[in-house]
Amino acid sequence: MAETTVRVEVLTAVFQVRETDVDVPALHVLLHRCEQAGWALPGGPIVERETLGAAALRWLGARAGLTRVAHLEQLSVxxxxxxxPEQRTVASTFLALVPSDIPAETVADAAWFAVDELPELAYDHRDVIDLARHRLAGKLSYTNIAFALAPSQFPMSELSEIYGAALGYPVDSTNLLRVLSRRGVVVATGTVGRTGRTGGRPPALYEFADARIRVTDEFAALRPPM
Structure with a gap:
């Protein structure tokens, strides 16, 4: 059997919860424009003596101008x-997250797209995004991974919108606070935020107890209604 030259690349699905034109936060993914195949996930071939994770971060900067992520993990191969079609290519894929309060600017050939309104994508990149979204939703159930999507401090109403955007269904802030407090995921800061547009009492602010991912309830599942 003839040997085949295999190209190894990395691809990263980077998610951030961002405001939309109708002021409803939605989960977005970062894409760059590829001359050969239209819109694509940031990525490219690895170089000699480079780890896959290092290559993923390098290509995020080169393809999209993104130099800071709060969480990066390997997804699948x-x-x-x-x-x-052009060459046998194996892709090691990654999931990355950016907090909602980080201004994630991009270069000219890159843009953020709502995951429910994606353009035509290169090759199997939509499958990578679907898998990354499924992984994120699963880990929101049993880990504290939302720390990588949320700002440093937040009212529970804002955190519930972030969870809802990532999970794809509305999340009740009172129930979310009860669950996350019981698991030791969020703690009160003792401060309050700004009053909303409708007035009322200033909301209490919370923060995540940890800035690194950890399992909080191995057998937990967040399902509607929350």
Whole structure:
């Protein structure tokens, strides 16, 4: 059997919860414009003596101008022989998260897209995004991974919107506070935020107890209604 030259690349699905034109936060993914195949996830080939994680971060900067993420983890390997027609290419994929209060600016050929309103994507990149979104939703159930999507301090109403955007369904802030407080995920700061547009009492502010991912309830599941 003839040997095949295999190209190894990294691809990263970077998520951030961002405001939309109708002021409803939504989960967005970062894409860059690829001359050969339209919109694509940031990524490219690894170089000699470079780890996969280092390559993922390098390509985020090169393709999209993104130099800061709060969380990065390996997702899966995509190795279908025909996934890239031009050359046999194996992709090691990653999930990355950016907090909502970080101004994630991009270069000219990159843009953020709502995950429910994606343009035509290169190759199997939509499958990578779907898998990353599923991974994120799962980990929101049993870890504190939302720390990587939330600002440093927040009212529970804002955190519930972040959870809702990532999970794809509304999340009740009172129930969310009860669950996350019982698990020791969020703690009160003792301060209050600004009063909302409708007036009322200033909301209490909270923060995550940890800035690194940890399992909070191994068998937990967040399901509607929350």
């Amino acid at each position: 995509f190795s279908d022989p025909d996934r890239v």
